[in-house]
Amino acid sequence: MRKCFSVFKYGTALLGAVFLSTALYAAEEAAPGAKGMSDEEFTPVKEVMLVKFVQMEKPYHLSVHELGSAFKEVKGVTVNLQMQDKAFPNGGGSVKTAEVKGIHDGMTIFFQVSWDDATKDSRVIAPQQFRDGVALMFPLGKVTISTEEKFSPRMGDRQKPVNLWNWKADWEVDLVAASGIDEVSSQYPGMHDDFSTNPISQTYHKGLMQSPSILAGGISAGNLFSLPNRGRVVEDLNAEGFGTLTTQDHQDVDGCSAYEHGCWTVIMHRPLNTGDTFDVQFVPGESTYFNMAVWNGDKEDRNGQKNISTQWHPLELERIAW
C-alpha cells in the first residue's frame, strides 16, 4: 500500500465559505500545438472576388454611410467561418459567415466586411471585457496558391509571411475620446482617480503624463494598444505563422465602422501601393488572395479564439477605365 493523503480531504467546502529586458529562455517550443492541415485548406475557394474600379467623389468622408453607397452595385463574396481549431488556444465558432466586398479608385483600395453580431463590444477596460474585431489577411508578394504551392491560410509560415489588417471596435471609441483613449472612468463613472489622462480634468498631472516611463509600461514601450491618440482604427501587422503576429513600425491602414440592427459593417482602406516591403501591394488588373477572421467579444474571443475561414479567397482588381 502506498502511504497517502488526499489534498482535497479538507475540501473545497471549508475554503469555499467564501519591464523588459534580456533573453528569452524557457520559450523554445517543443510542440507548436498545431495539428496538420488538409489539402483542402491549401486549395483556395473557386469564387473570385472582383475588386471593382469605382470613380469616387472626392474628398470622401470616412463614414460607412457615405462610403457605403459606393459599394451598392458591387457584388461581394460570402465567406464561411468556423472555430479556430488548430493552434492553442482553440476557440470561436459563434460567427458563421461574413460578407466581403472590394472597390478601388485607382489610388485607394476599400474592403467592406459585414457580419451579424447580437452584441456590440467596444470597450476593453474591465478584465472581463473583450472586443469585437475583424482582420483581413493577404499573402506578401506575388504568389499563386495551390496544393503544389502551399501557403498556409492560417497566418502564413516562416517562408511565406502575410500582411494583416486588424480593425478593433474599441479603437473607434478611442478615436473620439477627449484624452485620445477611452478613459478607465468611462467604465467606472465616479471612480476616484489620482491622475487623469484628460488634460482638461482637474486631476490632470502634466509632469506625470509627460514622463511615460513612470506612467505605464505599455505606453513607454510604444505599444499601439496603449498609446493615446493613435489616430486610426485599423492595425497594420505581419505574421509568419501562429504566435508571430507583430505590429508594423509603419501604419498604413485606416477604416470606419457602423453597428446597426445587430450587424457590424467595417470598411478598411489603404493606398493601393505603399512602397513598404512589409505591405501587400495592389495592382489594378492583377490578382492575389485574402483570408479573414472575426472576433466576437461577447464570447470572450481574442487571439486564436476566433472565427476563421480555413481557405484563401482569390481577389482580382478591375483595370482602371478612365
Add this chain to the structure above:
Amino acid sequence: MTLVHNWHLGRRMEYPYFESRPKHQFAAVFNINRCIACQTCTMACKSTWTFNKGQEFMWWNNVETKPYGGYPQSWDVKTLKLIDNGENTWYTNEKDEKTSPYGVYEGDTIFEAAKKKNLNQWAVGYVPEDKEWRSPNFGEDVAKSSKPDESSSLPVHNRWFFYIQRICNHCTYPGCLAACPRKAIYKRKEDGIVLIDQKRCRGYRKCVEQCPYKKPMYRGLTRVSEKCIACYPRIEGRDPISEGRPMETRCMTACVGQIRLQGFLDDNPKNPITWLIKNQKIALPLYPQFGTEPNVYYIPPRWAPREYLRQMFGPGVDEAIEKFMVPSRELLAVMSLFRMSQTIVFEYRIEEGPKVFETMIHGKKFEMYNDTIIGLGEDGKEVVRTTVEEPIHIRPDKHYNSI
C-alpha cells in the same frame, strides 16, 4: 507537451516547453508565523509600481487572511476545483532527497488537467472579473472556529486564521508563460524572473486566465497585462542605493514583521535561502499541486489545522512545523538574518558563541547559543553581521517618554 522534472511534485510532468533552469532562481522565504498583516509590503509595492491610473485594483503584493480571504476572491478554491479529479494524492513514502523530497504527487497539475479535459489550451484557469479583484481585504482577520466554546492552545488552535503574503512566484514552469499565445512572457536565464514584454503583449489575458496564483493583472488604461517584476532593477543592483550590489525587492525590505528573506535558490548549501528550502525543508511552496514549481516558500503557521496546511503547502508541513517549533542551533542563527540587510546574502558563515538559555519545548530540549551569523554578498564580501540574541539598547532617561 514535453516532460519536465518538478521536484515539488517528485516527478516528471507535462509542460509545453523544455526544462531549462536559470543560473540561480529568484526566491524568497516568508515566515507566516511572524506576519502581522500590517500591509507595509503591500504599500511598498503599490507606491513603487502600481500607483497609477488603470492600476487602482492592482496589488502585485497582497496579504490575505486564510481561510476566508482571497485576492482575487476565492482564487485558490476556484483553481483547486479545476484540477480536482477526485484522486489528488501524495505518496509520501516515495521520497528521494534530491528528486522528490516531499514524496510524489499523483493528481493533475493545471497543465495535465487541461489536457485531460481536452481544453485545447495549455492549462486550466479562469479570468476573474472586476468585482472579484475589488476587495483585497475580504475576510481579513475573520477566524474559522470549529468548536466555538473551546479556548485555543497549541499545538493546533480550534479557532484560527493566518495571513498569507502573496507575490508572483516567478515559477520554474510558469502557467502565465505557457498560456501566452504570443510568447510575450519570458523567464530570464540569469535569475529566473518572469516578465511580460509590454510591447509584445496584446492584452489577451491568457496569462491572467492560466496563472493559478492570479498574479498577472489586466490594465484597462494600457489594454495590456502587467505583473510583479521582482523589482528587477534592484535585483540587478541598478537602484542607486544598492551601490551596484544585488538588492532585495521593495516588499521584502519594507517588512515590519521581519518575516521575509529574499535571495536566490541555487546549489550552494550555505546559501541561507537554499539551506532553509532544500536542506532544512522548513519553507514550503504554496499549492505545489498546481505544478508551476513556485519560488516563494513559506514557513507554515504552527497553530493552524495540519490538514488545511497540507492542502496548501503539501506533505512537508509536519516536518517543517516540528523544526520551526524547536529550532536547531543553526536554524536560530539563519533565522536571525531575516531583514538584517537590504543587500542580498548569497552565503552565510557562523561564529560560535556561548550558550545563553535552555528549556523544554513540547517535550523537547531546546538550547540557545548566542552565535554570530555573517552574511556574504555576491562578491563574497561581508554585507551583514548579527547575533542570535538581539542586542539590547536602553534609552537614556533624558527623553520625555523614557520609563
